[in-house]
Amino acid sequence: MQVDATVNGQARSAEVEPRTLLVHYLRDDLGLTGTNVGCDTSSCGACTVLIDGESVKSCTMLAVQARGEQITTIEGMASPDGEFHPMQTAFMECHGLQCGYCTPGMVMAATSLLKENPAPSEDEVREGLEGNLCRCTGYHNIVKAVLTTSQNDQAFWGNSGVAGPTGGA
Amino acid sequence: MTAVESGVVGTPMVRKEDPKLLTGEGKYVDDIHAHGELWMGMVRSTMAHARITNVDTADAAAMPGVHAVYTGAQLQEMGLWIAPLPCAWVVTEDMVNPPHYPTAIDEVRHVGEIVAVVLAETRYGAADAAEQVVVDYEPLPAVASIEAARDGGATAHSDHSTNKAYHWPLVPDPEALDAAFANATHTIKAEFIQQRLIPAAMEPRGVLAIPSPHGGDVTLYSSTQVPHILKVMVAATTGIPEHKIRIVAPAVGGGFGAKLNVNPDELLAVTLANKLGRPVRWTETRSEAAFSTHQGRGQLQTIELASDADGKLMGCRVHVDADMGAYMMLITPGVPLLGSFLYTGVYAVPAFGFTCDGYFTNLTPTDAYRGAGRPEASYAIERAMDILALEVGVGPDEIRRRNYLGDGQPFENLETPGSLVFDSGNYGPNLDAALDMAKYSELRAEQQRRRDAGDTKQLGIGLCTYVEICGLAPSRALGGLNYGAGGWEHGMVRFLPTGMVEVVSGSTPHGQGHETSWSMIVADKLGIDPAQVTVLHSDTAISPLGLDTYGSRSLAVGGVAIAMACDKVVEKARLIAAHQMEANPDDLEFAGGSFTVKGSPDKTMPIQAVAFGAFTAHDLPDGMEPNLQEQVTYDPANFVFPFGTHVAVVEVDTVTGETNLTDYIAIDDCGNQINPLIVEGQVHGGIVQGVAQALWEEAAYDADGNCKNPSFLDYLVPSPAEVPSIVTGFTTTPSTTNPLGVKGVGEAGTIGSAAAVINAVCDALSPYGVTDIEMPATPRRVWKTIQEAQS
Numbered sequence: 001m002q003v004d005a006t007v008n009g010q011a012r013s014a015e016v017e018p019r020t021l022l023v024h025y026l027r028d029d030l031g032l033t034g035t036n037v038g039c040d041t042s043s044c045g046a047c048t049v050l051i052d053g054e055s056v057k058s059c060t061m062l063a064v065q066a067r068g069e070q071i072t073t074i075e076g077m078a079s080p081d082g083e084f085h086p087m088q089t090a091f092m093e094c095h096g097l098q099c100g101y102c103t104p105g106m107v108m109a110a111t112s113l114l115k116e117n118p119a120p121s122e123d124e125v126r127e128g129l130e131g132n133l134c135r136c137t138g139y140h141n142i143v144k145a146v147l148t149t150s151q152n153d154q155a156f157w158g159n160s161g162v163a164g165p166t167g168g169a
Numbered sequence: 170m171t172a173v174e175s176g177v178v179g180t181p182m183v184r185k186e187d188p189k190l191l192t193g194e195g196k197y198v199d200d201i202h203a204h205g206e207l208w209m210g211m212v213r214s215t216m217a218h219a220r221i222t223n224v225d226t227a228d229a230a231a232m233p234g235v236h237a238v239y240t241g242a243q244l245q246e247m248g249l250w251i252a253p254l255p256c257a258w259v260v261t262e263d264m265v266n267p268p269h270y271p272t273a274i275d276e277v278r279h280v281g282e283i284v285a286v287v288l289a290e291t292r293y294g295a296a297d298a299a300e301q302v303v304v305d306y307e308p309l310p311a312v313a314s315i316e317a318a319r320d321g322g323a324t325a326h327s328d329h330s331t332n333k334a335y336h337w338p339l340v341p342d343p344e345a346l347d348a349a350f351a352n353a354t355h356t357i358k359a360e361f362i363q364q365r366l367i368p369a370a371m372e373p374r375g376v377l378a379i380p381s382p383h384g385g386d387v388t389l390y391s392s393t394q395v396p397h398i399l400k401v402m403v404a405a406t407t408g409i410p411e412h413k414i415r416i417v418a419p420a421v422g423g424g425f426g427a428k429l430n431v432n433p434d435e436l437l438a439v440t441l442a443n444k445l446g447r448p449v450r451w452t453e454t455r456s457e458a459a460f461s462t463h464q465g466r467g468q469l470q471t472i473e474l475a476s477d478a479d480g481k482l483m484g485c486r487v488h489v490d491a492d493m494g495a496y497m498m499l500i501t502p503g504v505p506l507l508g509s510f511l512y513t514g515v516y517a518v519p520a521f522g523f524t525c526d527g528y529f530t531n532l533t534p535t536d537a538y539r540g541a542g543r544p545e546a547s548y549a550i551e552r553a554m555d556i557l558a559l560e561v562g563v564g565p566d567e568i569r570r571r572n573y574l575g576d577g578q579p580f581e582n583l584e585t586p587g588s589l590v591f592d593s594g595n596y597g598p599n600l601d602a603a604l605d606m607a608k609y610s611e612l613r614a615e616q617q618r619r620r621d622a623g624d625t626k627q628l629g630i631g632l633c634t635y636v637e638i639c640g641l642a643p644s645r646a647l648g649g650l651n652y653g654a655g656g657w658e659h660g661m662v663r664f665l666p667t668g669m670v671e672v673v674s675g676s677t678p679h680g681q682g683h684e685t686s687w688s689m690i691v692a693d694k695l696g697i698d699p700a701q702v703t704v705l706h707s708d709t710a711i712s713p714l715g716l717d718t719y720g721s722r723s724l725a726v727g728g729v730a731i732a733m734a735c736d737k738v739v740e741k742a743r744l745i746a747a748h749q750m751e752a753n754p755d756d757l758e759f760a761g762g763s764f765t766v767k768g769s770p771d772k773t774m775p776i777q778a779v780a781f782g783a784f785t786a787h788d789l790p791d792g793m794e795p796n797l798q799e800q801v802t803y804d805p806a807n808f809v810f811p812f813g814t815h816v817a818v819v820e821v822d823t824v825t826g827e828t829n830l831t832d833y834i835a836i837d838d839c840g841n842q843i844n845p846l847i848v849e850g851q852v853h854g855g856i857v858q859g860v861a862q863a864l865w866e867e868a869a870y871d872a873d874g875n876c877k878n879p880s881f882l883d884y885l886v887p888s889p890a891e892v893p894s895i896v897t898g899f900t901t902t903p904s905t906t907n908p909l910g911v912k913g914v915g916e917a918g919t920i921g922s923a924a925a926v927i928n929a930v931c932d933a934l935s936p937y938g939v940t941d942i943e944m945p946a947t948p949r950r951v952w953k954t955i956q957e958a959q960s
Contacts, residue, residue, distance in 0.1 A: 041880045091191055130888045134889075141850060
């Protein structure tokens, strides 16, 4: 079946089997390998992309369901002149990535999160990213990166160097 | 001991790796394709232990797009390998090491063992075809736990008479050990279970083998931590001449020890690609990874401590029963022994004894997982110290203080009960810093308030002062342990004609940021900008010498090799500069990237100009080779011994049994730091992996040897919502082992955190009479433990 979609602002098309997952359409048919596959149960979020600005796990969706949609992958996050999206910059500056495998999905999920909630608390960031797993960072610097990018950039108590909610209660 | 020089070293420089990884430019194995590639699909055993009576491949072979189907028996007849999969650590002369081929031939010994392989034109086609292969089994009794293996009712290998693989003792003075226990005022004995864990690097493993049918060479892309070791082992198992093999580890999405192996899929891809003359690839699915990638831990520990009336340790006796799984993989039998020397932890213990029995089971093989043997040891001694503190009637901080090596004062090159020489330590101030940062006395007051109030959310505070042995390793020490390789590392540094620098690293990153850290070391050594340095690695054609990345060894061995190579570059450059400036080499000072004649500040020559002169070779000292390139193979004289104190604070809901980790404070000491940003990141991630063992993760098996939770639906890798932010701090006690004064930090967090968390849970529940709880301390287990203690 033919699947036409707008991916990172460009019209793209490929002939796929009806059962093809969106993530495999992006990776294997369009060659956009930045979107990764980390599990087979829609648990890890490594494959998160944006459809019309909202985060979607691209392994939970068939390519044919994305026909005609506006899809953004990690390859489309920097501006055409190469300038990073603020979320990419924050991940770099806060050391929010190590091996980088969960990173594209994490950046997409975090971007979607801030679109819905521009000034989240630390807990709201943690709960909002619950569907994205990372094995390297312990999430500390990911949460820091997201809060730094948000309108609530003072919220991260980890910055203060003292124990948090109950420490020294 | 010169520490690191001023400059970028010691500053939190943003990583050079990140732009590629943040834009999708980073290429992992599954992102790389070769023209004409075939996809492998694995037919895996559904039985833990059985005889294969028939494999019917006809339907699969007839499917469109299926190129070939091979059973294990057929692959064996094809003569694709000259030796079984390697075990590089034969820990005793009489260790049992049954042959382990990439595919089962007539008997399967764990669920997921490969029975047949299909090759198809597409990813989906390979999966479909693998499902169409019909395998008939005659079930055999499965050995599904260490206890069952030890009891010996059935054997994991039908031709074995016992499941025991080896017995390994480290008991320097048995009489002294017995006397310590006989003369002690207090003795405690505890048993702990180190449950099996699924390493779960976010990138599943994958391979792509590209043959050259006429040239006779083969390139294997693999998601591996150990391309150099893999190259040797592919040659040794397949008979392909070593010089015809190239291994590339492209971007690797985490390892944690799970990519430190030589796997059936790697050997199948290489040999089948050669056989068929077409590239062959495979990427494991997450649910498959529970069978296709080794697991971690899997130990039963018994630890006994003897102390005098004041809680001063007199003896420590440990026995471990270790689950090898179905086969010995690369370092399976050695993993528990890596911890053997650390069961006395940071403490002065006059008498010590350790024994370990390895057992085969019909489960996925075990091998290295973050910390490999050392988290287990640290857990046992740190849990036991808390139990001893209760017995003696002192606090957990006090029992530690009374027993620290060097009386809690700074020390260097101290011989320990485990026959090691600790490079340096200073445990007292480290504990003080952790207690201060945690506001320990206020936490204790809050705990008391909740106890007095009968609060249903009890507060628990857990301490752990860990020490670890890393920077693997002095080659002679490894030889003494019958390890199959050395522990050196190789580094090369070269100036290019235009003044840029290429570094060739033998250690192979998979998220640790080697490109950044090595650039920083080189920048300071050579007086240049880190942006002028490129680090080449992870491809045996580019970096032919190396022993790769595991055991927190990269910086303490590989980084030091690169620093030493820089020193050699500067010394050669000095001779060239002196020659060209008509000065005595001893009269030249090197600073800020330039040679200057002492006393004549106007006579100066930048090292880039020297490098260009070395390239043109128009005017070099007589007999000197052109170019400015030096290499060092560094074999450390000792291990390094990082340490730290962690404080975990938990709230345990005594009604539901749920444990909430509210705060985590870690004061680590890894000696001098190259990049504090990277160090902190390693600490954060390591801690969460240990916390996950303590609270959530366990590869659970039923009595038939089926893994009950192979996917991420049931195997509970923590999400951001389960863990708090982590408070980190550092003390700095430079290592005496190497000239940079650095230690390792990759595994430290994991080595400290499981004990800290379980000590906290037990502390919270001590008013209920709870003295221990098994990992993972799930709500159900906590609730049951409270009920049992109360009844």
